[in-house]
Structures are given as C-alpha cells and as structure tokens.
Amino acid sequence: MTAVLEISGLRKTYRGRKGERRALDGFDMVVEAGQVHGFLGPNGSGKTTTLRTLLGLIRPNGGRMAILGRDVPEQLPEVAGRVGAIVESPQFFGNFTAKDTLTLLADAGGVDHNRVFQVLELVGLRERAKDRVKTYSLGMKQRLAVASALLKEPALLVLDEPANGLDPGGIREMRTLMRTLSEQGMTVLLSSHILGEIQLICDSVTIISSGKRVAYGSVADVLAQHESSSVKVRLEPGVDMRPAVSLLRTNGAEITVEADHFVVGNAGNPAQITRLLSQQQIYVYELTPLAADLESVFLQLTGTAPVEGRNRQVDQTAMAPAGGGWGE
Incomplete structure (x- = not known):
C-alpha cells in the first residue's frame, strides 16, 4: 500500500521557565492510503x-x-489543497x-457551490443550512467543521x-x-478519546505517549500483542460477592x-479462582476470559486513568508481581 502520510524522528522542544520540555521525542507514524487511522x-x-x-x-x-510524497512544511503549498483538517x-x-459559511470557504478555495450542499447532506445539516450558526449545538458545530474540511x-x-458534543x-x-x-478512497487520520469508536471504525492505530510512539499497526495486531489475562467471574444468582472478592484479594x-x-485482572491461572472459592463453598456460575480491548491496551501502554468513564471500584492494593499474573 502507498503511504499518504509519513513521519519519522519528529522532534519538538518548548523552552519555558522550568527549562526545556520535549513535546515530541523522535516520533514516527505511517498512514496508508484508503485507511481510517x-x-x-x-x-x-x-x-x-x-x-x-x-x-x-x-x-x-x-x-x-x-x-x-511531498516533504512538509517545505512543500506543503503543493499538497495543501488535497488536505482537509480540523484541529482543536x-x-x-x-x-x-x-x-x-461554507459558500465563503468554497469561494476562497475555488470550489463549486454545488459541493456546499453535498457536504451539508453528508454531515446531516442540510435541513439546518439556513439557520444561523449561533443557534447550533456543539455537536452541530462539529458537523459543520467536518463539512468545511470535506x-x-x-x-x-x-x-x-470530530465526535465532540455528538449524542x-x-x-x-x-x-x-x-x-x-x-x-470511496479517502484516507482519514482520526484523533479521538472515544476508544470504543476507534476500535470499531479504524483499520490501524498509532498510540503516542510522552512524545514517542508506543504502539503501531492494525487494530487486530495491536490487540493481539497485548493479550488480556482478565477473567469475568459471576457467582450463582443471589450469592453475595463480597466474601469471594475479599478471599481472592487476600x-x-x-x-x-x-x-x-x-x-480478576491478573488471572494467570483461572482454575485457581474456582479452587479457592469452592474450598469456602462459594461456587462460580460463570468464568469467562476477557479479550483485550483498545482501552485496556491504551491504559497499559500510557499508564493513564480511563478516558471513558466507567463506574468501577478498583482495588490497587493487591497487585501481581511485575511480569506475572496472579495464580500462575
């Protein structure tokens, strides 16, 4: 496949009162033609x-x-007309x-006015095309921004x-x-914090942390490289989970x-779960291995808190030794 976008060894340093900060520290990225990346x-x-x-x-x-295929920023004017973008x-x-709004942008870019109605239709704004933008919700403004980029x-x-403010x-x-x-042949570079959507829509991903690339490849390959050792445990209906949770944490x-x-997030040997619980006459109704998802891989690689809020109670006091899973 042909690379539409290539970045290698990219560096950017900011100087401030506290000294230098490396925003980009040798960052690499490749986006192939026709992909959603x-x-x-x-x-x-x-x-x-x-x-x-x-x-x-x-x-x-x-x-x-x-x-x-053109080096930027030196040759950016040669390809600027073939790039649409929304940043921040x-x-x-x-x-x-x-x-x-779109007609003015079309005139500035030498675009036929018929394209204005096409992009409004694409983003679902054709019925609101004659309403003032100040009456738009945040999500509608995002749609308009996408239309302008198209x-x-x-x-x-x-x-x-691009999904900011959308229901x-x-x-x-x-x-x-x-x-x-x-x-239709367009290449899309999509930045988003909605990781579930990224997993659904993207062909490939690049994950950046502290200015460096920490993962790259097809979504399937990235997930396969970070297999989950987590298992879902459900007890018999009506059984209080607290004694089982306390026992396993101990x-x-x-x-x-x-x-x-x-x-159980560090279940190196799931059989150990049923063995321990059964010894206390606590019986497992369901024991299901959980496949790694993009959110768990993202958190593992970047060491950050979840970006998509989930109502979870996580105990961090009993962690497995580095490199191993509990019950191995």
Missing part, C-alpha cells in the same frame, strides 16, 4: 502538537514529515448561516475529536461517514467490581 494519546502526549506541526502551524526542531475546537461567525474532496482528511446517534452517523469516505488477586459480577 486512529491517532491516540493522553492529554499532553504530543498528539495535537504532531497534527499542528504536520499542517505547518508549528515548526519542528527535527525529523521528517511527508504528505502525499472550530470557530465560526455566529451570525452566518451554515450555507453562508469541501475540497481531500485525499487526506485529518480530524481532531450516541450522531457518533454512529459520524462512524458511518468515516467508513463511507474510506471506501490471595493477591486484582479485582474490579461491577454491578452483577467482578473481574
């Missing part, structure tokens, strides 16, 4: 700095970047309508948090749009308590 990282990891540098908004201290929060004139029918579409239905529509654009298990079950 997820770009993931916690706040402060260098993700937005990478996108701003790529688009010529920040000058790097070193490394190489290329878009569509989009801003619009509130008294303009969506149609006015005006030039770009070969590369760069989207930073579940809007997120699903955005997912469908990204897949449709990819099937024996070194890392427990996450959910509403009607619990998860």
Whole structure:
C-alpha cells in the first residue's frame, strides 16, 4: 500500500521557565492510503502538537514529515489543497448561516457551490443550512467543521475529536461517514478519546505517549500483542460477592467490581479462582476470559486513568508481581 502520510524522528522542544520540555521525542507514524487511522494519546502526549506541526502551524526542531510524497512544511503549498483538517475546537461567525459559511470557504478555495450542499447532506445539516450558526449545538458545530474540511474532496482528511458534543446517534452517523469516505478512497487520520469508536471504525492505530510512539499497526495486531489475562467471574444468582472478592484479594488477586459480577485482572491461572472459592463453598456460575480491548491496551501502554468513564471500584492494593499474573 502507498503511504499518504509519513513521519519519522519528529522532534519538538518548548523552552519555558522550568527549562526545556520535549513535546515530541523522535516520533514516527505511517498512514496508508484508503485507511481510517486512529491517532491516540493522553492529554499532553504530543498528539495535537504532531497534527499542528504536520499542517505547518508549528515548526519542528527535527525529523521528517511527508504528505502525499511531498516533504512538509517545505512543500506543503503543493499538497495543501488535497488536505482537509480540523484541529482543536472550530470557530465560526455566529451570525452566518451554515450555507453562508461554507459558500465563503468554497469561494476562497475555488470550489463549486454545488459541493456546499453535498457536504451539508453528508454531515446531516442540510435541513439546518439556513439557520444561523449561533443557534447550533456543539455537536452541530462539529458537523459543520467536518463539512468545511470535506469541501475540497481531500485525499487526506485529518480530524481532531470530530465526535465532540455528538449524542450516541450522531457518533454512529459520524462512524458511518468515516467508513463511507474510506471506501470511496479517502484516507482519514482520526484523533479521538472515544476508544470504543476507534476500535470499531479504524483499520490501524498509532498510540503516542510522552512524545514517542508506543504502539503501531492494525487494530487486530495491536490487540493481539497485548493479550488480556482478565477473567469475568459471576457467582450463582443471589450469592453475595463480597466474601469471594475479599478471599481472592487476600490471595493477591486484582479485582474490579461491577454491578452483577467482578473481574480478576491478573488471572494467570483461572482454575485457581474456582479452587479457592469452592474450598469456602462459594461456587462460580460463570468464568469467562476477557479479550483485550483498545482501552485496556491504551491504559497499559500510557499508564493513564480511563478516558471513558466507567463506574468501577478498583482495588490497587493487591497487585501481581511485575511480569506475572496472579495464580500462575
């Protein structure tokens, strides 16, 4: 496959009162043509700095970047017309309508006005095209931003948090749009904190932490490289989970308590769970190995707190030794 985007050894250093801070420290990324590529990282990891540098908004201290085979920022003017992008929060004139906004952008970019209605239809705003932008919700403004990025029918579409402010239905529509654009040959670089969506929509991912790449590859390959040792445990209906949880924690298990079950996160030998519990006449109704998901891999690689809130009670006092699982 042909690489639409190539970044190698990218470095960016900021100087402040506390000295130098390396926002990017030899970062690498490759995005193949026709893919939806997820770009993931916690706040402060260098993700937005990478996108701003790529688009010529920040000058790097070193490394190489290329878009569509052209080195940037030196040759960025040659490919700028084939790149659509949203980076950080989009801003619009509130008294303009969506149609006015996109028409002005079309005129500035030499785009046929028919394209305005096409992109409004694509993002689901055609019925609100004549409403002033100041009456739009945050999610609608995000849709308008995506529409503006699509005006030039770009070969590369760069989207930073496009689902921000969207309800579940809007997120699903955005997912469908990204897949449709990819099937039509457009390459999409998608930055998002909604990891479940990234896992559903993306062909491949890059994970950045502290300015360095910590994972890269197809979603399936990244997940396969970080197999989960977690198992879901459900007791017989009506049985109080607390004695079982206490017993397993005493024996070194890392427990996450959910509403009607619990998860042992370091179950190197799941048989040990049933053995210990049965000795106390506590019987397991369900014992299910959990496959690694993108969120768990992300947390493992970046060492950050969950970005998608889940109502969990996690005990961190009884952790398995490094490199091993409880019950091995």
